[in-house]
Amino acid sequence: MIENIFSTVTDPGAWSAVLRELIACTNSRSARLLVMNADATRVVSSIKENLDDNYHRQYTEYYVNACPWRPELQQKPPGRLYSTYLHFSCSQSDFLRSEFYNDWAGPQDIHHGVCGTIYRDSGRTVQLLVQRTGGQGHYTEQDTAYINHFVPHLHHAFQLSGQVADRCARAEAVALAAESETLPYFLLDNSLRVIHCNPGAEELLGVDTPLIFRDGHIGVADEVCNQRLQRLLKDCLAAAESRAFQTTGGSLDVPRTDGARLQLLVRPIHPDIPALTAKPAGYVVVYLYDPEAGIAVDPECLRRLYSLSEAELRVSIAMLATADPAEVAKRCFISLHTVRSHLKAIFAKTGSNSQADLMKRLLTGPARRR
Structure with a gap:
C-alpha cells in the first residue's frame, strides 16, 4: 500500500490502485478522493472506485454539500479520518431519514463511512472518503485507526506530487513562452513576478527602456500605461488560472524617452498539469517588440x-x-x-x-x- 501511495508522486494514475487496495484491506464497498477548493465547498477534481459514474457526478455537483456530516467535517482537525458512526453528532437513525441517504446513498447501499481531510494548502483541500454497505457494518475505532495509519503517507505523497507538478508546470510554461525565440520576453509566475527571460529581453535591460522592475515585478514609467499594464497582467493571470482558453491577452504601446514607442504583447500561459495533484498553474508572458527596428x-x-x-x-x-x-x-x-x-x-x-x-x-x- 505505501509503495503504491508514493508511486502517485510521478504517476497520478496510480491513485486508482491505492483506492482499490484500501477498499480491499478494510472490507469496504467504495472509496473517493476529492480535490476541493480551499473552503472545501466545491469539488475541483476527483478519483473514485466502485461508484457508478452518474451517482458520482451527482455527488460532486450537488450532494457533496447535502451530506449530513459535511458541516461538522469542516470543523474537524485535518490529518485524520473520522467514523461517520462514532465521531459525528448525526445519529445513524437521523442519517437514514436524510435526503442524502434516501436520494443518493441508500440506492447504492452505502450506510457507513470514514472521511476526513488528508491534505490542505493555500489553494485546495484534499479529502478521502471510504464507504461500507449495511451488511459490512460500521467502522470501529480499530478500523478507523488502521486507515489513519496511512494518512501521513497520503499527505506526504500529495505534498511531493504538488512540488513535482509545480516544477513541471514551470518548465512547460518556459517552453510555451519560447515557442519562437524571435521576440524578447519575460515570463511571470502566479504572483506576477518575473521568473525567466530570454537573452533578447536581457539585452533590453541594459539600454534606455521604459520598463521598470521593483521586487521582481514588471512595470512601466508612464503612470497611465502602467495602470493599464497591471490590469492586463491581472486579467491574463486570472484567465490562465481559470483555464479561460478563449482569453488570449492584449497589447499595449509604451512611450520611451526618445519619443518612440515599445509594444508589449501580454498573453496567458496554461501549462498542462494533472488537476488531481497540483493547483492550477497560471503564468503570464510579456513579449517586447520595437517597431523602430x-x-x-x-x-x-x-x-x-x-x-x-x-x-x-x-x-x-x-x-x-x-x-x-x-x-x-x-x-x-x-x-x-x-x-x-x-x-x-x-x-x-x-x-x-x-x-x-x-x-x-x-x-x-x-x-x-x-
Whole structure:
C-alpha cells in the first residue's frame, strides 16, 4: 500500500490502485478522493472506485454539500479520518431519514463511512472518503485507526506530487513562452513576478527602456500605461488560472524617452498539469517588440499566407508600428470604424482572437523576415 501511495508522486494514475487496495484491506464497498477548493465547498477534481459514474457526478455537483456530516467535517482537525458512526453528532437513525441517504446513498447501499481531510494548502483541500454497505457494518475505532495509519503517507505523497507538478508546470510554461525565440520576453509566475527571460529581453535591460522592475515585478514609467499594464497582467493571470482558453491577452504601446514607442504583447500561459495533484498553474508572458527596428515581416509573404486584401495588409503592417487602432487609422488614412472592420476580417483569416494574438502570429510566423 505505501509503495503504491508514493508511486502517485510521478504517476497520478496510480491513485486508482491505492483506492482499490484500501477498499480491499478494510472490507469496504467504495472509496473517493476529492480535490476541493480551499473552503472545501466545491469539488475541483476527483478519483473514485466502485461508484457508478452518474451517482458520482451527482455527488460532486450537488450532494457533496447535502451530506449530513459535511458541516461538522469542516470543523474537524485535518490529518485524520473520522467514523461517520462514532465521531459525528448525526445519529445513524437521523442519517437514514436524510435526503442524502434516501436520494443518493441508500440506492447504492452505502450506510457507513470514514472521511476526513488528508491534505490542505493555500489553494485546495484534499479529502478521502471510504464507504461500507449495511451488511459490512460500521467502522470501529480499530478500523478507523488502521486507515489513519496511512494518512501521513497520503499527505506526504500529495505534498511531493504538488512540488513535482509545480516544477513541471514551470518548465512547460518556459517552453510555451519560447515557442519562437524571435521576440524578447519575460515570463511571470502566479504572483506576477518575473521568473525567466530570454537573452533578447536581457539585452533590453541594459539600454534606455521604459520598463521598470521593483521586487521582481514588471512595470512601466508612464503612470497611465502602467495602470493599464497591471490590469492586463491581472486579467491574463486570472484567465490562465481559470483555464479561460478563449482569453488570449492584449497589447499595449509604451512611450520611451526618445519619443518612440515599445509594444508589449501580454498573453496567458496554461501549462498542462494533472488537476488531481497540483493547483492550477497560471503564468503570464510579456513579449517586447520595437517597431523602430524596421518592418519585421515580408508583406507579400504575409498577404499570400493569409489571403489578405491590400487594405487588410496595410492595416496588418500598421499594427506592427502601433497597437492603437486610432493611430492605425491615421497611418492608413481611414476611419477607426474601417480599421475595426478590417481587424475583424484579419482575425478570421489568421485565426487570431485578439490584437496580442495577431501580433504574435505576425512576428513569429512564416512571414517574419529572418
